[in-house]
Amino acid sequence: MNKIKVLTYSLIVLVIFNISMIVFFKIIKPRDCGGNFRNGPRKMIIEKLHFNEDQQKQLEASIEMHIEKVKSFEKQIQQTKENLYAQLSQPKVDIKAKDSLINVLGDIQKQIETSRFNHFKKIREICNTPEQKEDFKELTVELSKMFSHRRMSSIKDNQKK
Incomplete structure (x- = not known):
């Protein structure tokens, strides 16, 4: 695998992770605050x-x-x-x-x-x-x-x- 593919996959994983965190803290977590x-x-x-x-x-x-x-x-x-x-x-x-x-x-x-x-x-x-x-x-x-x-x-x- 070349560097561009590794960076692309890493970027996709980070975007998915960030979206998951936003959903968690904005929608799920406020009930427990x-x-x-x-x-x-x-x-x-x-x-x-x-x-x-x-x-x-x-x-x-x-x-x-x-x-x-x-x-x-x-x-x-x-x-x-x-x-x-x-x-x-x-x-x-x-x-x-x-x-x-x-x-x-x-x-x-x-x-x-x-x-x-x-x-x-x-x-x-x-x-x-x-x-x-x-x-x-x-x-x-x-x-x-x-x-x-x-x-x-x-x-x-x-x-x-």
Whole structure:
């Protein structure tokens, strides 16, 4: 093979590779983009509820507190799961310890859901006009779908790993 054929084939391969990358990052990858998710609900809440600057500040404060709580719970979940799966390295699994750790995981998840519920309750309290309160009712349906979809996506992602 001469140099021109090698360069031509290399060019064709590179073009196909570049097109594949563009398709992947423009079409497939945006669904998994975690950074976008955090701003998505925040932006949606502000737009749908027509929050003024003061309300936006209250929302930001509530979100930051909520994020810190959830991060703390997630750390507890991680540590508890490490303890749970450490049971598998034992010659004989301690059934009581296993059940206890699974119950702890359930309790932490319950605390997370309670925290989320209270967070949205605070958002409802930020609404100070009848229109905002009515818009909040519609928003809760959208947010519940968004968060349950995110949860299912993260479960699927974890199963792939």
